[in-house]
Amino acid sequence: MSIIHKLPYEWQVGLRYTRAGKSSGRSSFISFISLISVAGIALGVAALIIVLSVMNGFQKQVTDRMLSVLAHIEVFDASGSMPDWQARAKEAAQNPAVLGSAPFVETQGLLVRDGIMRPSIVRGVLPGVEDNVSTVAKQIRAGSFDALKPGSFNIVLGYALARALGVGMGDKVTMVLAQGQVTPAGMVPRTRSFTVAGIFEAGHFDFDAALSFVHIEDAQRLERQQAPSGLRLRIANMREAPQVAAELKASMKGDLVVRDWPKLNANWYAAVQTEKKMMFIILTLIIAVAAFNLVSSLVMTVTEKQADIAILRTLGASPGSIMKIFMVQGAVVGVLGTLAGVAMGVGVSKNIGVIVPFIERLLGVEFLSKDIYLISTVPSELYTPDVVTIGIVSVVLAFAATIYPSWAASRVKPAEALRYE
Template identity: 40%
Template sequence: QGKLDNLLNSSSSNLNPNSSNLPGILIGKELAKNLGLLYLDEVTIISPLGESTPLGMVPRMKKFQVVGIFESGMYEYDTKWTYISIPSAQRFFQLGNVITGIEVKVANAYEAHHIAEKIKNRLGIAYQVIDWMEMNKNLFSALRLEKIVMFIILILIVLVAAFGIISILIMVVMEKTADIAILKTMGAHARSIMGIFMIDGLFIGIIGTLLGTIGGLLLGWNIQGVAEWVEKVFGINVFPPDIYYIDKIPYQVKVEDITAIIIITITISFLATIFPSWQASRLDPAEALRYE
């Protein structure tokens, strides 16, 4: 049992017929668990391509021996994929010496598209070349849409926080009515009063943004540990592998995304200070001190 790449390298010879005269098969960890299979167990494979006999179509069946159990880290693969040697597959599917496809592993996964284009140009139109991004095009489209939706939700959360800043500043203006009136009677300009409250609100926005950014980064860097803690304490599977196809939570911190979020958040916080600051600057000193 181990990682897929290690097993494919170490067990390649075992995939060929061994002492038990059965061809070997590598099977995913979750699939082996569901079928109750262990190392060196025998398993029967049934092909949807049957054989024509006088009694009708008979399913093509063959026994294999489990020579390895792999864990790829992708739930979709670990529950559905198995590997057998090319000669065994050719005999089982009666392909002769034909190979239906070749999978190329590249050093840099993000260069797969360019490499696929080079292979396509060299082989010509007689062969179909598909890279992993094109094979999972629907998944990536869904992820892009999800990212846009999450960004919109984030903006809405910031707007709610902005209304909180507005409420706080309005309450401060109401509490400091007498102080504002005294400042105005001493010669303070409306612009100065407005500036005081704008700086106050902007300071609240900057502190909140910095604390939120630091908290978000700490949570992102420790997301796997947090998820495991939640699962252990509350018994809740935060990221079910049968839905998200992964056994660990990946994360990537992008400086440009963090910068954009900080700028947008501080800008909205600044705009939120305008109305209560303007309200404070329009305060009539005589009316404010009338009942003091």
């Protein structure tokens, strides 16, 4: 109480109005409305934090599966080949963010088996160094990634691609390349037979259904080039890929094309970001509804406290001081609701792996079937900037809700308010 007594009188009166009144049922009802406002803001804030955390979790899951076969950054030479790729790799490694590098050749072809045709992105890699930039070797379901030997013309297929072609280990597939060759009969497409030496599953359908790996020397023969196309790089923090790509572009010598993974997957990345922003806007409306409850409770408080306002005015309180009293009351409600919502949202987000299974057992349902979604648990990734942004938005909305009722209180005329007292 000593701390409260040291506050300006506007704060003391505002905090007193926030507490439940005991003089009448009307005061208690107004305080009950204030409590509902606190609960509404808390639920809105908690819902927003939980939903964004789950969205971040799903986004991280998908991104991790994408980047298990994709590199964070790709570096190409404008000439189309990079014969000095080892020197380029050492040059890139001078950036402290770069953890590993590997050369590659990438082309597109049509895989054919018994009349079934499927398009495929064919990536030529060095099995010994591919672990520096991807985890595809750990995702092999059958065969071995090390079976990719130079001149063997073995191929490792995505699980969905192999199933679509109806092939298994040791089967032959024919690759039809886009580049044709001139024969006496005219231009005909080039073909090459490959042996299935492995099947991988990244858990991302777009790659499992369209990606295949061959040895880099076999890919160079297919492309009729003498060197790799470029380098694939892995960095410490995938979120810094655009920044690191710009640094590499500026620091590495030569005419290079540097692409980061958000740029390579621009459509997906933009769709996810747009979805997250729209969800933020939609769920913020819950907090806005709670702010409307705050407006109504303050208006009722102003109506009930007109006699108190008149007495304060006659004692010398300025309209600004009266306005400050009710803004303090509304701000306290908003801050309490925000703090409660943040605590609830953070607590649920960090323990969603326990809460969701409990609800599934309680209701006898399964929210995520592993056969369909490839994951059986609801992921959650709590980002501090999201929590801070939500908290700020909530407090600002609550503060904005206090402006009109507080202004109306400052306009109360003492003579009219005390006429019937």
